[in-house]
């Protein structure tokens with residue numbers, strides 16, 4: 401794994417929505433928790449390859465994320481590898497009272513904590529039971545009880561259509577889920593006018609990532625920009641494991657439009673002058689010259 405969470409990736413057209421087990425009840429008609437629950441169980445028994453691999457990978461690595469998670473629960477909202485404060489890059493509104501929010505791939509849960517502290521009622525799903533154990537423990541420690549922690553795949557969420565006002569992923573579904581599948585699911589979950597915000601690796605950082613998976617990211621064009629999609633890191637030279645996804649910027653935009661999202665804002669994150677060292681897959685010097693991370697802010701039409 402690369403730093404913050406960030407292995408860098410490519411689309412597997414065979415792992416899309418159509419390739420998954422078909423829901424016995426059309427998603428627009430199924431609002432029954434019981435049938436959704438048993439459906440989720442059925443899905444867990446036949447997880448797509450990338451979801452099964454990422455579950456193994458994150459369950460095995462969760463111990464390393466306890467201390468960073470504890471720190472993030474204590475602090476004010478700040479985003480990504482370079483910890484850009486929410487005051488400078490406001491991905492969360494200061495006041496979220498009355499909003500129902502979902503975090504897709506919540507990890508240790510600090511983004512969910514930041515949302516509940518702003519007044520939102522939160523549903524937080526993660527594929528790793530070990531990561532969720534940390535999240536649950538920290539929510540008890542911090543006495544935040546309006547977060548529902550759910551073990552499952554963010555590509556198939558057992559919640560009714562249109563049941564959320566706001567959806568977010570910081571290096572969760574944003575990079576570990578198949579784009580067409582999870583963004584279609586996020587669209588289904590949001591009410592019309594609802595917002596999806598996600599943050600992950602910039603495709604340029606992936607293009608500059610050596611094909612043998614060695615680190616750090618270089619200043620050479622190591623792989624094809626147009627052929628990004630699914631990145632399988634199981635045989636990587638450094639930090640092997642996990643399967644991620646990313647795409648060219650035009651492919652992201654085409655996907656959003658096809659699914660029914662309008663782009664509110666696209667941010668290419670630049671590391672601040674004060675940044676030093678190599679906290680993740682790219683050096684601070686690299687990220688001061690090129691965008692290492694991207695943020696999409698979308699609105700459901």
Ligand SMILES: C[S@@+](CC[C@H](N)C(=O)[O-])C[C@H]1O[C@@H](n2cnc3c(N)ncnc32)[C@H](O)[C@@H]1O
Pocket residue numbers: 404405451454455458504505506507508509511525526527528531552553554555570571572573576577
């Ligand atoms: C790096 S954490 C993201 C959480 C946090 N924002 C962070 O940056 O540390 C990545 C999380 O995505 C989760 N994840 C990966 N694939 C997922 C899936 N299909 N559904 C839900 N969560 C998933 C992993 O289990 C892991 O906890």
